[in-house]
Amino acid sequence: MKIVFDLITTEFVIWVIAAIVLAIWTAYYLRKPLSFHDKHVFVTGGSGGIGKAIATEVIKEGGRVSLFARGQYGLEDAKNEIVLKTNCNPNSIQIFPGDVNDSLGTLTKIIDDSEKNHGPIFMLVNTAGYAVAGRFEDLSVDNFKAMMSVNFMGTVSVSKVVVPRMKNRGEGVVVLFGSQAGLTGIFGYTAYAATKFALRGFAEALSMEVKPYNISVTLACPPDTDTPGLIMENKTKPKETCLISDSSGVLPAQDVAKQTLEDAKMKRFLSTNGFEGKILTTVCCGMAPITSYFELAIQKGMKSKDLDKESRKYNLTKVSWKWNDNTICHSKMKV
Numbered sequence: 001m002k003i004v005f006d007l008i009t010t011e012f013v014i015w016v017i018a019a020i021v022l023a024i025w026t027a028y029y030l031r032k033p034l035s036f037h038d039k040h041v042f043v044t045g046g047s048g049g050i051g052k053a054i055a056t057e058v059i060k061e062g063g064r065v066s067l068f069a070r071g072q073y074g075l076e077d078a079k080n081e082i083v084l085k086t087n088c089n090p091n092s093i094q095i096f097p098g099d100v101n102d103s104l105g106t107l108t109k110i111i112d113d114s115e116k117n118h119g120p121i122f123m124l125v126n127t128a129g130y131a132v133a134g135r136f137e138d139l140s141v142d143n144f145k146a147m148m149s150v151n152f153m154g155t156v157s158v159s160k161v162v163v164p165r166m167k168n169r170g171e172g173v174v175v176l177f178g179s180q181a182g183l184t185g186i187f188g189y190t191a192y193a194a195t196k197f198a199l200r201g202f203a204e205a206l207s208m209e210v211k212p213y214n215i216s217v218t219l220a221c222p223p224d225t226d227t228p229g230l231i232m233e234n235k236t237k238p239k240e241t242c243l244i245s246d247s248s249g250v251l252p253a254q255d256v257a258k259q260t261l262e263d264a265k266m267k268r269f270l271s272t273n274g275f276e277g278k279i280l281t282t283v284c285c286g287m288a289p290i291t292s293y294f295e296l297a298i299q300k301g302m303k304s305k306d307l308d309k310e311s312r313k314y315n316l317t318k319v320s321w322k323w324n325d326n327t328i329c330h331s332k333m334k335v
């Protein structure tokens with residue numbers, strides 16, 4: 001026994017820790033990202049802004065896209081623009097006019113049609129959404145209802161049609177568009193932030209349900225992005241909201257699209273952009289699904305601070321349970 005203790009020098013311990021850290025790091029970075037090559041990606045809101053940029057990136061990678069939005073002309077323009085930009089086969093882009101608030105029957109018919117030529121949907125990207133800002137007293141109840149209906153219920157409806165198909169096939173990726181205003185409440189966004197917070201809850205719960213079926217959920221939380229949607233939103237922003245958003249600049253839609261796709265490929269739950277975004281997702285991580293060792297360490301560290309011994313034990317159990325991809329729960333269900 002004494003010989004064993006003699007061997008455990010400080011240097012030895014440091015080397016062991018370094019080896020473990022390196023092994024974890026290597027395992028994390030050597031994870032094979034998903035590929036969209038030859039895959040069908042369905043993009044709601046695909047005729048404008050971030051949705052169009054995402055479709056362009058998927059086409060560049062050799063995927064097939066279906067663009068879904070309300071305006072037929074906007075869809076045709078988007079298709080022509082992507083073909084011109086990427087020199088792709090025009091048949092790799094299909095367009096479907098419709099509203100995310102259409103009935104489930106109508107949405108099912110559209111999804112059926114999209115899968116006839118392009119094959120099963122591998123990734124669903126829900127970008128259709130918009131923001132109207134304003135002080136609480138200046139926003140009408142109808143503003144709240146309309147935004148909730150497109151940003152939240154629209155995403156729920158389209159996912160309701162697509163997710164069961166993914167579950168049957170045992171693969172898929174669901175991307176939902178939240179916002180930095182869905183991580184922290186910001187002046188002027190009582191309505192918009194509420195819709196994006198709702199999406200976060202939906203995304204967290206859905207992620208836990210579908211993970212055993214090899215389906216990942218990514219919640220994109222971009223900052224202000226240069227899109228037609230932002231131009232419209234800026235017209236409604238109170239002075240205070242402008243001051244807050246001016247402090248963090250505006251990103252090109254292509255940057256947001258690339259980052260979102262990279263995170264979706266790595267099956268990361270929270271996707272964001274830049275240093276500020278990283279800080280925000282870190283401090284607002286709550287008990288979000290853990291998709292990396294880094295997130296596990298952050299969540300554990302953050303939650304241990306002010307907890308008594310008992311709740312710390314409970315917390316550790318919950319974190320480890322989520323980390324285990326809820327396989328325990330799932331295997332119990334199977335028995």
Ligand SMILES: NC(=O)c1ccc[n+]([C@@H]2O[C@H](COP(=O)([O-])OP(=O)(O)OC[C@H]3O[C@@H](n4cnc5c(N)ncnc54)[C@H](OP(=O)(O)O)[C@@H]3O)[C@@H](O)[C@H]2O)c1
Nearest residue numbers: 045047048049050069070071099100128129224225227229
């Ligand atoms: N831009 C930003 O600064 C920013 C920041 C954070 C989060 N986001 C979120 O990112 C997403 C995309 O934003 P964006 O700025 O790219 O928007 P955008 O430029 O306004 O484009 C929105 C797209 O969605 C479609 N759309 C709108 N309502 C729809 C509906 N009811 N049914 C089907 N399609 C609909 C639009 O086409 P039609 O009008 O023809 O239907 C268009 O193709 C939104 O969810 C937004 O909240 C944006």
